[in-house]
Amino acid sequence: MATSTRRIRWGFVVLAVVAALLFAWAIFGHxxxxxxxxxxxxxxxxKVTAQDVAISVSALGAAQPWxxxxxxxxxxxxxxxxxxxxxxxxxxGQLLAQIDPAPYQAALLQAQGALKRDTALxxxxxxxxxxxxxLAAQDSISGQQVDTQAALVKQDEGVVMVDQxxxxxxxxxLNYCRITSPTTGRVGVRLVDPGNxxxxxxxxxxxxVNQIAPIAVTFTVPQxxxxxxxxxxxxxxxxxxxxxxSQEANEPLDTGxxxxxxxxxxxxxxxxxxxxxxxxxGQKLWPGQFVNVKLTLQTLxxxxxxxxxxxxxxxxxxxxxxxxxxNKAAVRPVAVMTTQDSTAVIxxxxxxxxxxxxxxxxxLRAGSTVSTRGGGGGAAAKSxxxx
Numbered sequence: 001m002a003t004s005t006r007r008i009r010w011g012f013v014v015l016a017v018v019a020a021l022l023f024a025w026a027i028f029g030h031x032x033x034x035x036x037x038x039x040x041x042x043x044x045x046x047k048v049t050a051q052d053v054a055i056s057v058s059a060l061g062a063a064q065p066w067x068x069x070x071x072x073x074x075x076x077x078x079x080x081x082x083x084x085x086x087x088x089x090x091x092x093g094q095l096l097a098q099i100d101p102a103p104y105q106a107a108l109l110q111a112q113g114a115l116k117r118d119t120a121l122x123x124x125x126x127x128x129x130x131x132x133x134x135l136a137a138q139d140s141i142s143g144q145q146v147d148t149q150a151a152l153v154k155q156d157e158g159v160v161m162v163d164q165x166x167x168x169x170x171x172x173x174l175n176y177c178r179i180t181s182p183t184t185g186r187v188g189v190r191l192v193d194p195g196n197x198x199x200x201x202x203x204x205x206x207x208x209v210n211q212i213a214p215i216a217v218t219f220t221v222p223q224x225x226x227x228x229x230x231x232x233x234x235x236x237x238x239x240x241x242x243x244x245x246s247q248e249a250n251e252p253l254d255t256g257x258x259x260x261x262x263x264x265x266x267x268x269x270x271x272x273x274x275x276x277x278x279x280x281x282g283q284k285l286w287p288g289q290f291v292n293v294k295l296t297l298q299t300l301x302x303x304x305x306x307x308x309x310x311x312x313x314x315x316x317x318x319x320x321x322x323x324x325x326x327n328k329a330a331v332r333p334v335a336v337m338t339t340q341d342s343t344a345v346i347x348x349x350x351x352x353x354x355x356x357x358x359x360x361x362x363x364l365r366a367g368s369t370v371s372t373r374g375g376g377g378g379a380a381a382k383s384x385x386x387x
Contacts, residue, residue, distance in 0.1 A: 043360030061219030065210035076199035101177040108170035115163035122156035185211035220271040321357040
């Protein structure tokens with residue numbers, strides 16, 4: 001009986017010790033874990049600036065000669081010589097080629113002889129008419145003879161006019177044997193060699209002369225942009241500044257003016273063809289070359305701008321992340337007036353000097369702590385520099 005009592009006492013002691021240990025663990029050992037510290041989000045930032053922005057329209061264009069002439073023979077004959085260097089420059093009126101003139105010189109001489117003969121006959125007929133008129137005044141001959149002689153004079157006058165026309169035609173054909181350049185420009189490769197027979201019916205021609213200074217660039221714009229261009233140029237009565245850039249390196253080639261617009265909208269493409277004139281003094285534009293064209297509509301002075309990469313689109317419109325002095329990002333709705341290349345013009349929502357996020361927005365939430373990277377120069381960078 002004493003042993004049983006002793007076991008019960010030890011059991012209570014063990015239970016009391018275990019209860020005390022559990023109580024102590026519950027009070028002192030079970031502590032809530034500390035929340036993990038969220039690292040700042042690395043982003044790129046940029047400053048909101050004020051600058052002059054040129055509002056422009058861009059298009060793909062092709063250079064073409066301001067004028068292009070395919071030189072053809074206007075008479076048939078043997079091509080004796082060419083007087084130009086292939087790929088060289090010629091002036092208007094400069095000799096290009098010579099056709100054998102011998103047949104046309106002979107034709108001219110024949111026509112001149114017929115003219116002299118018939119002119120002499122006309123003079124004789126006039127003298128006879130004058131004598132007949134004297135005799136008729138003396139009532140020595142009949143009036144019918146006078147009238148007949150007067151008609152003969154008019155007939156001879158008509159023959160002389162025909163002969164004069166033949167002389168002029170022969171002279172024109174002789175002049176056509178000497179082929180001159182109709183315009184100032186650059187000649188291409190010759191299309192026929194000396195010694196060949198040429199004629200006015202040849203479709204190939206002898207050479208092509210292209211005027212490349214000035215030069216033209218044609219391009220098409222959508223009808224919506226056409227309306228903007230027409231408004232900016234007062235119906236194309238005021239030339240618009242136009243720039244041409246190379247397609248390969250986007251380097252500026254020349255600056256010209258747009259003043260020519262086609263007279264209709266292409267119904268199949270809803271575009272309008274435009275033509276700009278470039279001085280091309282440096283000859284960087286070449287016929288057939290494809291170029292990028294930019295037309296300046298207007299220049300916005302002191303416009304509020306940010307990099308276009310800073311603009312995000314949400315259900316409620318455009319917004320940006322603005323980095324404050326505490327290095328926290330805040331969502332700011334903005335109104336974008338237009339975007340030119342990589343620059344966005346802000347109508348409202350931002351002020352000059354504020355810092356916006358340009359890269360890393362996908363990892364941001366409102367109130368996120370940020371750290372700048374890549375020389376962003378934002379508020380976070382200034383804070384670090386101050387620390």
